[in-house]
Amino acid sequence: MFQELKNKFLSVCKRRIDTLIDQARVDIFCVETDGLFFDYSKTNIDLETRGKLLELVVNTDVIARRDAMFFGKKINVSENRAVLHTALRKSTGRVFVDGKDVIPAVLKTRARMFDFSDAVQTGKVSGQGGKYTDVVNIGIGGSDLGPAMAYLALKPYTNGPKCHYVSNIDGAHIHDVLADLNPETTLVIVASKTFTTVETLTNAKTAFKWMADSVSEPGAQFVALSSSKEKTAEFGIPNSQVFGFEDWVGGRYSLWGPIGLSLVIAIGKEHFSNFLNGAQSMDEHFQKSEKGQNLPVIMALVGIWHAQICGYSTRAVLPYEQRLSRLPAYLQQLEMESNGKGVGIEGKDLLTKSGPIVWGEPGTNGQHAFYQLIHQGTHVVPCEFMIAKQSHEADLKHHHQLLQANCLAQSQALMSGRNIETARSMTAKLGFMGKELEQQARQRVFEGNRPSTTLVYSKLTPFCLGQIIALYEHRVFVEGVILGINSFDQWGVELGKELATELAPVLDGSNSATNYDLSTQNLVSKLSSE
Numbered sequence: 001m002f003q004e005l006k007n008k009f010l011s012v013c014k015r016r017i018d019t020l021i022d023q024a025r026v027d028i029f030c031v032e033t034d035g036l037f038f039d040y041s042k043t044n045i046d047l048e049t050r051g052k053l054l055e056l057v058v059n060t061d062v063i064a065r066r067d068a069m070f071f072g073k074k075i076n077v078s079e080n081r082a083v084l085h086t087a088l089r090k091s092t093g094r095v096f097v098d099g100k101d102v103i104p105a106v107l108k109t110r111a112r113m114f115d116f117s118d119a120v121q122t123g124k125v126s127g128q129g130g131k132y133t134d135v136v137n138i139g140i141g142g143s144d145l146g147p148a149m150a151y152l153a154l155k156p157y158t159n160g161p162k163c164h165y166v167s168n169i170d171g172a173h174i175h176d177v178l179a180d181l182n183p184e185t186t187l188v189i190v191a192s193k194t195f196t197t198v199e200t201l202t203n204a205k206t207a208f209k210w211m212a213d214s215v216s217e218p219g220a221q222f223v224a225l226s227s228s229k230e231k232t233a234e235f236g237i238p239n240s241q242v243f244g245f246e247d248w249v250g251g252r253y254s255l256w257g258p259i260g261l262s263l264v265i266a267i268g269k270e271h272f273s274n275f276l277n278g279a280q281s282m283d284e285h286f287q288k289s290e291k292g293q294n295l296p297v298i299m300a301l302v303g304i305w306h307a308q309i310c311g312y313s314t315r316a317v318l319p320y321e322q323r324l325s326r327l328p329a330y331l332q333q334l335e336m337e338s339n340g341k342g343v344g345i346e347g348k349d350l351l352t353k354s355g356p357i358v359w360g361e362p363g364t365n366g367q368h369a370f371y372q373l374i375h376q377g378t379h380v381v382p383c384e385f386m387i388a389k390q391s392h393e394a395d396l397k398h399h400h401q402l403l404q405a406n407c408l409a410q411s412q413a414l415m416s417g418r419n420i421e422t423a424r425s426m427t428a429k430l431g432f433m434g435k436e437l438e439q440q441a442r443q444r445v446f447e448g449n450r451p452s453t454t455l456v457y458s459k460l461t462p463f464c465l466g467q468i469i470a471l472y473e474h475r476v477f478v479e480g481v482i483l484g485i486n487s488f489d490q491w492g493v494e495l496g497k498e499l500a501t502e503l504a505p506v507l508d509g510s511n512s513a514t515n516y517d518l519s520t521q522n523l524v525s526k527l528s529s530e
Helices: 002-012 023-028 047-059 062-070 085-089 103-122 142-153 171-179 198-212 229-235 258-288 295-309 327-339 371-376 394-416 420-429 434-443 462-483 491-507 518-528
Strands: 030-033 036-039 134-138 162-166 186-191 222-225 314-320 357-359 383-388 452-457
Touching (some): 002 047, 002 295, 023 030, 030 295, 036 295, 047 062, 047 295, 047 462, 062 258, 062 462, 085 103, 085 258, 085 462, 134 142, 134 258, 142 162, 142 258, 142 327, 142 462, 162 171, 171 198, 198 491, 222 229, 222 258, 258 295, 295 314, 295 462, 314 327, 314 394, 327 357, 327 462, 371 394, 383 394, 394 452, 420 434, 452 462, 491 518
Parallel strands (some): 134 162, 134 186, 314 357, 314 383, 383 452
């Protein structure tokens, strides 16, 4: 099927996307569900191609794999684990893992999170200098990107202490975050499932010392998001302030449970519940909608078409919403850590390219940075635009209208471009003539015929954010199934961590560097010299 699709692409790759646009296409090449509207008409996918892509869903057993995930089967085969981030947002029902219903424990932990956040917000749980004014979340990867992204996205709904996020082992990060805070009114959350993550524990120990210099019981102002109560107790955190989670929750999928505690404290249990409800709404859509109108499925198929069939190695995520400025980084980890594999689920080399390079920035900032390459560069970069119908700033409506205009203009420009005749006419009006006119006109040509999609949502509410994150989770899952990848392990992060552990004593002079290659030995020498 992949070869058929590649042959199809070769036959239509020179075809102009804008010649496909008519009312029938506009009506068909879109999916709508519960306030989300996805338009993929500005791609070179036609009805025949769409049909062949939908066949991939059947041929790769996407539906069966989806059901297995939701039912708690151990689809993460390399780690022999179930994949149940979806269970973290459920409020009812039953899901069994190894014969045990996991939902009661999920609800119990959620209730503890809500009780704790209420106590922090009301001052019932406070610092040794009074009511908490600040929360510092220390984590890395999914333990940082998720809550940091969501906190910024849901700023209009915050009604608790101010949240700060520390992830980088670079001492500058924790130094700069703690510099302006009062340790007596700061709560520190340490997020590490095993409580062994080097970056997180290094930062946590620095924060503990900072706290201990000012308060008599520093451990009382720490919370652990971890399943290792033994290690958290050794650190000095009371068991009543430890929130654990199961091994069927992957780091980059963990925002819905205890890893989201800082978000719960910031926005409160009602808004966090709406956030979970939005994700559950997308779960139900993914489970119940037929494949041609299934938003995660269609988004995945568009991604497969562009990355694996057309050979476009990159994808730009472009939210026209400043509060989603961290979403591209969050989705970068979600996609690239999940599907950035060279070996399939059965341990054999992939026969096609795996996931694309995902990156992006919010509009309109990106327009004044990398859009030059997107429009006129030699690389084709499929773009995923996002835009809200409404903003939270009702008194600044004209700002939002300009934002919307820019978003729509960019997708239009990518598709239609500007031909040489139009460019010559424009250049002539500027007073250029002869050879100089032609040179100037060439600079103003836009090839166009560059694909994009647009996701429209009503307003960036907690419910909507939950929908969007769950949508991308399921999109990555479908792509992974079609490619034959286990999207839920991440062995690629291990080797560098192992070598860093070995190199640390080399850099402090405890061990010799002679076991390393000459280049590394030379770099150690340069870093260690006075």
